[in-house]
Amino acid sequence: VRADELGEFTLIARLTSGLEARPDVLLGVGDDAAALDLAPGAAHVLVATCDAQVAGSHFLLGFATPEEIGAKALAVNLSDIAAMGAEPLWALVSLTLPPSLDVAVLDGVYAGFRRLARRYGVAVVGGNIAASDGPLVIDVTLLGRAARGALLRRSGGRVGDAVLVTGAIGAAAAGVLLALQTPLPDAVDATLLERARAAQVAPEPRVAEGRALAASGVVTAMLDISDGLAQDLAHLCAASGVGAELEAAALPIDAAATAVAAAYGRSALALALGGGEDYELLFTVAPEHVEQALGAVQDVEGTARVIGRLTAEVGLRLREPDGNVREVEPSGWDHLRHVDS
Amino acid sequence: VRADELGEFTLIARLTSGLEARPDVLLGVGDDAAALDLAPGAAHVLVATCDAQVAGSHFLLGFATPEEIGAKALAVNLSDIAAMGAEPLWALVSLTLPPSLDVAVLDGVYAGFRRLARRYGVAVVGGNIAASDGPLVIDVTLLGRAARGALLRRSGGRVGDAVLVTGAIGAAAAGVLLALQTPLPDAVDATLLERARAAQVAPEPRVAEGRALAASGVVTAMLDISDGLAQDLAHLCAASGVGAELEAAALPIDAAATAVAAAYGRSALALALGGGEDYELLFTVAPEHVEQALGAVQDVEGTARVIGRLTAEVGLRLREPDGNVREVEPSGWDHLRHVDS
Numbered sequence: 001v002r003a004d005e006l007g008e009f010t011l012i013a014r015l016t017s018g019l020e021a022r023p024d025v026l027l028g029v030g031d032d033a034a035a036l037d038l039a040p041g042a043a044h045v046l047v048a049t050c051d052a053q054v055a056g057s058h059f060l061l062g063f064a065t066p067e068e069i070g071a072k073a074l075a076v077n078l079s080d081i082a083a084m085g086a087e088p089l090w091a092l093v094s095l096t097l098p099p100s101l102d103v104a105v106l107d108g109v110y111a112g113f114r115r116l117a118r119r120y121g122v123a124v125v126g127g128n129i130a131a132s133d134g135p136l137v138i139d140v141t142l143l144g145r146a147a148r149g150a151l152l153r154r155s156g157g158r159v160g161d162a163v164l165v166t167g168a169i170g171a172a173a174a175g176v177l178l179a180l181q182t183p184l185p186d187a188v189d190a191t192l193l194e195r196a197r198a199a200q201v202a203p204e205p206r207v208a209e210g211r212a213l214a215a216s217g218v219v220t221a222m223l224d225i226s227d228g229l230a231q232d233l234a235h236l237c238a239a240s241g242v243g244a245e246l247e248a249a250a251l252p253i254d255a256a257a258t259a260v261a262a263a264y265g266r267s268a269l270a271l272a273l274g275g276g277e278d279y280e281l282l283f284t285v286a287p288e289h290v291e292q293a294l295g296a297v298q299d300v301e302g303t304a305r306v307i308g309r310l311t312a313e314v315g316l317r318l319r320e321p322d323g324n325v326r327e328v329e330p331s332g333w334d335h336l337r338h339v340d341s
Numbered sequence: 342v343r344a345d346e347l348g349e350f351t352l353i354a355r356l357t358s359g360l361e362a363r364p365d366v367l368l369g370v371g372d373d374a375a376a377l378d379l380a381p382g383a384a385h386v387l388v389a390t391c392d393a394q395v396a397g398s399h400f401l402l403g404f405a406t407p408e409e410i411g412a413k414a415l416a417v418n419l420s421d422i423a424a425m426g427a428e429p430l431w432a433l434v435s436l437t438l439p440p441s442l443d444v445a446v447l448d449g450v451y452a453g454f455r456r457l458a459r460r461y462g463v464a465v466v467g468g469n470i471a472a473s474d475g476p477l478v479i480d481v482t483l484l485g486r487a488a489r490g491a492l493l494r495r496s497g498g499r500v501g502d503a504v505l506v507t508g509a510i511g512a513a514a515a516g517v518l519l520a521l522q523t524p525l526p527d528a529v530d531a532t533l534l535e536r537a538r539a540a541q542v543a544p545e546p547r548v549a550e551g552r553a554l555a556a557s558g559v560v561t562a563m564l565d566i567s568d569g570l571a572q573d574l575a576h577l578c579a580a581s582g583v584g585a586e587l588e589a590a591a592l593p594i595d596a597a598a599t600a601v602a603a604a605y606g607r608s609a610l611a612l613a614l615g616g617g618e619d620y621e622l623l624f625t626v627a628p629e630h631v632e633q634a635l636g637a638v639q640d641v642e643g644t645a646r647v648i649g650r651l652t653a654e655v656g657l658r659l660r661e662p663d664g665n666v667r668e669v670e671p672s673g674w675d676h677l678r679h680v681d682s
Contacts, residue, residue, distance in 0.1 A: 004440035015451045022464040034466035042380035050433045054473045092391045094480050099345035110356045123363040125375035132395045134475010139435050141482040
């Protein structure tokens with residue numbers, strides 16, 4: 001059986017089934033990051049995550065600059081730490097590269113990585129360099145800390161909770177269309193074209209929002225949108241044992257997604273639901289705590305809005321502006337299939 | 342400039358120069374693992390390392406089984422944790438793979454990884470799967486803990502200290518000869534052939550020895566032999582600001598290295614000095630503490646012996662059985678050049 005016939009999530013489940021635990025593993029495989037108890041009784045627990053960026057798959061040299069590629073390799077990990085409500089601290093960078101690669105590319109990758117690390121107070125503390133005859137791979141492990149008892153998991157959502165999302169969605173998926181389909185559409189304003197490109201190659205992790213939401217104490221479940229809103233919401237629902245209903249009119253679809261989708265004859269809603277790589281935070285709170293959660297995000301100059309609610313009925317549904325409700329497939333990015341799954 | 346023109350160590354120095362520090366980074370880039378202060382005042386500090394195994398470069402499917410490849414991906418990281426005198430705890434596994442890869446290979450890799458993890462009490466707590474059109478890459482981050490104040494660094498060696506090594510060296514390099522040169526030599530006993538192959542594909546990390554040496558309190562500097570005895574001793578000397586003189590007659594050259602080298606008309610001494618991947622521990626102690634260090638290793642059923650001493654004169658020298666002393670180049674494995682550098 002080929003790996004892509006199983007797909008990413010089936011393969012992960014197969015490889016990690018029945019993993020042995022240690023009592024100091026507070027949270028293992030299956031959330032945005034692991035939570036580990038290094039020093040029982042201490043104020044903080046350790047949080048750890050890893051994510052890789054692969055040339056030709058996650059990024060295209062030419063569409064993104066080396067600096068952008070390096071910064072994104074850290075940003076996607078910062079987003080996972082943010083999704084736990086944790087503070088990022090230390091990074092390890094493992095490069096696999098063809099020996100013929102121009103060192104100027106690596107200089108740029110590292111410059112971008114280090115620039116973003118500085119902005120978020122992250123120290124590079126280790127790494128590795130290995131040669132291969134394949135593409136450049138930038139594999140990052142990011143470590144951080146969370147206040148004990150304030151970890152935000154995927155599994156705490158309850159029926160009736162409001163579903164919220166930070167920022168706007170769909171622009172990163174619009175950026176993928178721009179990368180893969182040339183020429184660029186004439187009909188789209190240059191500012192929006194650059195906005196879509198930037199959303200894809202230079203995502204802003206919601207670290208401040210994640211920490212503010214953790215500190216608010218009202219969030220019941222959280223993750224980041226890496227695979228696509230529908231698929232990531234399905235992950236949250238599966239972990240919480242609930243379903244969800246989204247309001248189509250409430251989705252904060254980015255203006256760049258709307259414009260690029262229109263130019264290519266695509267659905268902006270489909271980009272927003274299934275496109276992936278938004279790196280926004282998706283979270284749930286009890287209805288009476290919505291104002292408090294929104295206030296926490298505003299206090300760090302972020303934005304968030306209610307987009308739906310958790311339901312006892314499992315599965316995802318979308319309420320359209322005309323009042324009709326339809327089922328939504330939890331489709332999104334599968335890293336092994338390179339297609340919506 | 343191509344990456345292989347710079348070489349691994351020059352490139353690492355270039356990419357990591359002037360890294361910004363945090364006060365909680367006790368030990369950053371440049372040792373076998375980083376040491377991080379998650380909980381000031383706690384009994385333990387966090388230790389973190391990462392190392393990747395690349396198909397076609399670090400392992401050959403066919404020479405090693407998938408189980409051996411998976412176990413080695415963890416073993417090389419266990420060796421780095423051992424070299425700090427630390428206890429391994431938690432692993433993250435990042436796989437980059439061609440989508441066409443047979444899942445049975447991954448099943449085997451994970452089975453081998455998990456078998457060794459169980460033996461050393463390590464929990465798999467996270468990971469990532471990414472697709473590429475290149476070779477299989479198994480990138481592992483291993484986290485552990487060390488008693489505060491008992492970290493064994495590379496930099497503590499002092500002039501006059503004895504240089505010691507655990508186990509035996511050279512067999513892993515002999516295993517590389519077997520992997521690359523066929524047919525297998527008739528003249529070598531089958532047991533020794535398998536011993537050389539096993540040393541290459543299934544190294545035993547010296548975790549118990551590392552922890553026992555840390556607990557002894559007498560070790561001044563330590564690292565593991567991954568690049569080759571001469572090169573790794575040069576790293577220890579550079580970090581400690583000293584030189585070293587080795588006794589050729591004292592080197593514990595593995596019988597498999599001697600036999601395979603003879604069959605191929607190669608020098609067993611050269612395999613032992615420059616071959617790499619022994620994953621033994623190389624460490625230094627004051628002369629009056631040699632017995633105590635040897636006792637600590639014996640208490641965990643390991644072996645170690647004195648192979649030389651640290652000198653004020655920089656550089657590496659080898660005293661041959663006839664009493665002549667010659668300079669030794671700190672040659673060994675360069676992961677970008679694939680040749681002795």
